[in-house]
Amino acid sequence: MRNNRSERMTDLTELGVAALRDGVASGAFTATEVASAFNAAVEAAQGALNAFIVTTPDAALAAAGKVDAARAAGQPLGKMAGVPIGMKDLFATKGVQTTAASKILEGFVPPYESTVSQKLWDAGAGMLGKLNLDQFAMGSSNETSGFGNVISPWRKGDDTTPLAPGGSSGGSSAAVAARIAPAATGTDTGGSIRQPAAFTGISGIKPTYGRCSRWGVVAFASSLDQAGPMARDVRDCAIMLEAMAGFDPKDSTSLDLAVPAWEAGLNADMRGKKVGIPREYRVDGLDADVAKSWEDGIAWLKDAGAEIVDISLPHTKYALPTYYIIAPAEASSNLARYDGVRYGLRDLPDGANLQEMYAATRAAGFGDEVKRRILIGTYVLSAGFYDAYYTQAQKVRALIAQDFAKAFETVDVILTPTAPSAAFALGQKSTDPVEMYLNDVFSVPASLAGLPAMSVPAGLSRDGLPLGLHVIGRPLDEQGVLNASLALEQRAQFSAKPGKWW
Template sequence: MTDLTNLTLADARDGLAKGDYTSVELTEAHIASMAAQRKLNAYITETPEQALEMAKASDTKRAKGEAGKMEGLPIAIKDLFCTENVQTTAASHILEGFIPQYESTVTANLFGNGAVMLGKTNLDEFAMGSSNMTSYYGNVINPWKGKDGKDLVPGGSSGGSAAAVAGRMALAATGTDTGGSIRQPAAYCGIVGLKPTYGRCSRWGVVAFASSLDQAGPMTRTVRDAAIMLGAMAGHDAKDSTSAPMAVPDFEAALSGDIRGMKIGIPKEYRVDGMPDEIARLWDDGVAMLRDAGADVVDITLPHTKYALPTYYIVAPAEASSNLARYDGVRFGQRVMEDGDSLDDMYMKTRAAGFGKEVQRRIMIGTYVLSAGYYDAYYNKALKVRRRIYEDFANAFGTVDAVLTPTAPSAAFAVGENSDDPVKMYLNDVFTVPASLAGLPGLSVPTGLSDNGLPLGLQLIGKPFDEETVIRIGGVLETAAGFDAKPAGLEG
C-alpha cells in the first residue's frame, strides 16, 4: 500500500497545495488500491477513467490558483446518490442499468468544490439493512478481521463507503443515514462517521428510503476530515423543501481542542440489558477522557428511548412503502412481463423479481401500518412517540451541550451471522435510531478495540444545527483516545 493512500483528507489537501504530488498521482494510487482489493466488494461501479479526467482538470485548476475546498481529492460516492451519466442502482436489481441524466445536489456540491469521484460504493439494498448483506450485488467484506480470522460485515447500510475508507480505497466517502447507516458502519470499520442535522444536506437526487429521516453525511478517517467534507457537501437547496435555509459554517474552525466547562450528558437509558462489558468499558473510558479534558459530565434521562426502535420500524417502513411504489416497471428500472400479462401481472412480477427479501419485508410492514384500521393504531401513534423522543432531547439540551453514548451494541460480527433473524439485525441500530428520529446531528468516533481486536466507536449527539459543538468535542475525544489501529495489511 502506497503512502498516498494512507493520507488523511486534510493531509492530502495540504500536500496538494504544497505541490508534493498531483491529483493525478493521488488518484492513480487509489485506483491501484481499489483494483488490489476487489475481493472486499466495496464498489458496485468503478469509474477510473472519469476519475483521472477529473484529476487532470483539478490539477489544471490548481495551477491557475482556482482550488476549491476539496480540490483534487479522490473520494467514493455511495450508490444511492444519482450521478450524471453513471449507473445508480441503490444496490437493487430493479434499478440495474439506471443512468441518471442529472447530478444529486450533494455530489454536485462536492464536484463543484473539486472532489474526484473514484466510483459508486456498495450498500444494503435501498439502504435497508445494518450489515450490507442485502445488496443485490453481493455483500461487502470488512477490511478488518478478528483474531479468529473470519470475514466480517462492515455494517450498513453505508458498508461499502466505510470499507472503502477503512481499506484505503478512497480518502473519504459519502454516506446516508436513516437510522444509523453512517454511524454504525463507521464504528464497525474504525473510521469517523457524521450524520448531520436533518436538512443540513440536500436530499435532492438521493434515492429515497424514508424521507423524514434520510440525511447525507461524510465518512472519513478523522474528525477534521469530516468537518472539511461536510463543509463541501452542505448548503441550502431550493429543490429540496426540507433543506434548511442556513449558511454553512466553517466546521473545521470548530476544532479548537478546548472543551473546558462544556456539559456532556450521559443517558441512563442507553445502558441496555445485556450490554457487553467491552461496550460498557469503552463508554466509561470515553466519559473519563472528556472529564480529563475539562468537561463537566452529568447524568441525564431520555425516558422514551426504549420506544425508539419500535417507533422507527413503523415510521421508516411506512415511508419506504410509499417511496418505493414508483418502482413499478412502467416509469424506469427493470420490467418483467410476458405475453398476455395484465398490468397487475406486470406490477407483481416486476416487484417480486426486482426487490430483495428485506425490501419486500419492509414494504409489507409499511403497507400494513398505513392500511385502513391500522393507521391510527400504529403509524399515528408512532408519530406521537417520535415527538416525545424529540422532546426528551430538547429537555436534555436545556442543561447539556452534547450527549455521549456508544455507537453500536457490539463490534462487527461475522458474515452470515444474525442474517436469519431480522429482529436481531434491527437491534444493531438501538443506539443510533433515537437521534435519527429527533433529526439531530450524530458523530461516531473510533475510540478503542474489542477483546477480539476489532474497532469500537462512541457517539456524540448534538443540538439541531450545532454540528460545530459535536465536531469540537469529537476532536478532543479522538485526540484523547489516540486510536491509530488499522486493518491487517494496512499498518504501513
C-alpha cells in the first residue's frame, strides 16, 4: 500500500500542467496529493540542485486544500487549479521572503503580492517555493545569485561536472527539467526565459512586452522586462500564460487588451504560413550541433506545411551592444532604491555619514555582476556620454524593431536557434563577462523589439545536452508563436530528461 502510494506520487511529478489540471478536475487524484508529491520532490532535490531560495510546502498544501474543497463543493475550478508551481524570486510574494537573489534584499518580506503571482493563485495554482535566479536577473548561468549556484539536473553522460541551468531563470529551468515543479514563472529581459529553457530541455515563452503586468516584479530593465511561463511543453505554457497575462492599471506599460484563449487556439498546421530564416543569425563559427538543430527545425516546419523564406534583419549585429547599453542604463537607475534606508540590508560602519552608509550597504549587498552593470549604466547615462551611448542605442533599438516589422510584412514567424550552444559548465564563462553576454545573441533582438518569442526543445547535442529552437512572432501574436512551436514540438518528439542523480 505504502509502496503503491509512493509510486503513484512519483508518477504525479511526471505530469505537466494540463495533465495535473485535468486529473484534479476529473478526480483521478486530489490537488493535495499533487502538492505533497511535488513538495517531497522539491525537498529531495534541494540540497543537490539549489533551485529554490526558500521552499513553501505549506503554501502549496494550503492552495491545494482550497482547490480540493472547491471541487468537493462543486464550484468551478480555475485554469491552474491543483497545479503547484515554482515562483521565480523576482516576484514579490506577500509574507514570503523576496530577494531577487541578492543579499541586499535578504530577509525582505513584502507586504504585497505581485499582479502575476496573484493571478496564478487566483487561477488555483499553489506555490512550492521561491526559485533561485541570477542576482536581479542579471546573468545567463545563474552564477550571479547571492544564494549559491543552481546546478542543472542535466549532465554530460557520466561526467559529473556541474552544468549551468542557464539564466537568469535558472532555478525555474532546473526545477521544471528535474520534475520537481510542473511549471515555473520566469522573467525575460534579454533571454532569461528562453535561454535557460533551451539549456534544460523545456519550453518557455516571453510574451509581447506589456502582456504581463510588471507590478510587484523586482525591476531589472523596465522597458524590456516581461514575465512568462516555463513548463514542459507548449500546451502547458499556453495554459499558464493565459493565467498570467492581462491588463493591470497599476502598470502604465501594461496592454489594455483581452487575453486570448491560447490553449483553445493551439493548432500545429502550418499550411499557408511563412517562416522567416534570418541570414544574419548564421554567424561565423556557429556551433555545429546548433546549426544542425536549426536545419532540423526548418525541415519540421516545412513538413508542417510552412513555406520557408530567407529574410534579412540587417541591424542584428548591433543588438547585443545596444542591449548592453539600454539594460544597464535602466538597471543603474532601477537599483538606486536599494540604499539601506527603508528596507533590506543596511551596512552602517561606525561614524559613517549618509554617503558612506550608501557605499557600504551597496558594496556589501550587490554582487559583482550587478555592480558591473550599475557602473556600465551610470557611465552611459553620464553627461558627455549620454548621446554617444544611450541616445544612439535608442535609435538602433528603433531600427532593430523596424527590421522585424519589415520582415513580418512577408513572414508570419521567424525561426532561429535559442542560444549559440548547449549548456556550459559552471565556471566556464563566469570570468569573462563578454563571453557570457554572447549567450544572449539570438534572444536579445526580440527583447529589444518587444516581440513574443518562445524556446522549445529541439533535440540533444552530441554530448547529450538539450538544444532549443526559437520562434519569434509579430507583436501580440503569441498564438502564432505557440502554434509554430507546437509544430516543432510534435516533430522533435523530445522525450529526453535528466537522469535522477540527486
